[in-house]
Amino acid sequence: MATATRDRILETADLLFYQQGFEATSFADIASAVGISRGNFYHHFKTKDDILDGVINRRLANTEQMLDRWEIEGDDPADRIRSFIHILIFNGEKIRKFGCPVGTLSSELAKLNHAAQPNAASLFTLFRNWLRRQFERLGFADKSDELAMHILGRSQGVATLANAFNDDAFLRREVDLMCAWLDDQIGLLRH
Amino acid sequence: MATATRDRILETADLLFYQQGFEATSFADIASAVGISRGNFYHHFKTKDDILDGVINRRLANTEQMLDRWEIEGDDPADRIRSFIHILIFNGEKIRKFGCPVGTLSSELAKLNHAAQPNAASLFTLFRNWLRRQFERLGFADKSDELAMHILGRSQGVATLANAFNDDAFLRREVDLMCAWLDDQIGLLRH
DNA sequence: GTCTATACGCAGATAGAC
DNA sequence: GTCTATCTGCGTATAGAC
DSSP states (O other): OTTHHHHHHHHHHHHHHHHHOTTTOOHHHHHHHHTOOHHHHHHHOSSHHHHHHHHHHHHHHHHHHHHHHHHHHOSSHHHHHHHHHHHHHHTHHHHHHHOOHHHHHHHHHHHTTOTTHHHHHHHHHHHHHHHHHHHHHHTOGGGHHHHHHHHHHHHHHHHHHHHHHTOHHHHHHHHHHHHHHHHHHHHHHTO | OTTHHHHHHHHHHHHHHHHHOTTTOOHHHHHHHHTOOHHHHHHHOSSHHHHHHHHHHHHHHHHHHHHHHHHHHOSSHHHHHHHHHHHHHHTHHHHHHHOOHHHHHHHHHHHTTOTTHHHHHHHHHHHHHHHHHHHHHHTOGGGHHHHHHHHHHHHHHHHHHHHHHTOHHHHHHHHHHHHHHHHHHHHHHTO
């Protein structure tokens, strides 16, 4: 198939950008991991920035798939929000090693003053809008976006510190606190 | 004075590492900003990692000074914790541009698998222990470290999202929520 | 579509004159 | 203590054979 190599490059670059960072990952790194020559790259991508765009688009598509799955599997909006919160535990090992894939990429690109930073931030927007919709369905109306951003921020902070200290107990404790916070919010709704 | 140039190098490197990241900052960047030649560097530092160590030590010293100041200026432990929370607003512009200097350095070094990562995390420990002491004085006893980590995590998440979206309103809203959380915790202490 | 060979610049680092 | 000149390797990117 015409796009098989291209897909393998993107899959590998996605992983390496996460584990090593975008700038620290060279064409040679990706090429040797994929098992192709450096020169072959440029048949599929013009520049390194092109690969970055491809990786971000890949992540956007994968994230949308995951959110759709949660939408189907979750019985009610609160359950679905808990799916989001528990991803911190599900991906705990990777997060302690490499941080959150969304947050670390956005931060790196911000520092590099890279044109693709807003593109990376749109990964956050995917979660933000999905969470907002769940809160709306719970009846939070105008507050929904603020609650979505709040919990998104909480999860980012947990990822950053769990990574800095490689602390699994902290991560699990904070997941419990976030679930308790969600229950509190729902309780407050009913006065 | 013998160490004047060394100090200027560290001051400049500190700033550039924050604004551009450690790896993206070259000797040439620092040299031109300081106004010295590249060769002159190696009289003061053997390697780039030596500069990183110097920068981290500089940040450790500056952070200790700031925490000591808060200790003196704050009337009670709750006020001091509010000083910590409000640094997000005080440094809001820089945070929206470059993120939190502690969190972003720790994350970058974690991805680079750099030997100095625990060293960078010790900057977090400085805040963590200072916050823990404030919570202890408020009477939280065993829970003090967990509360310190909680609020440290919250501030990290706020910095990451405020940077990703360049969102000042979110930052201020979350600072208010963190202060409200603090008041709640103190209220719960008295049953 | 994949390869080898190569261009070119900049990175970190060193030697040695002043 | 500061400089200029230089080394060496690796980064992205290109040219052209197969």
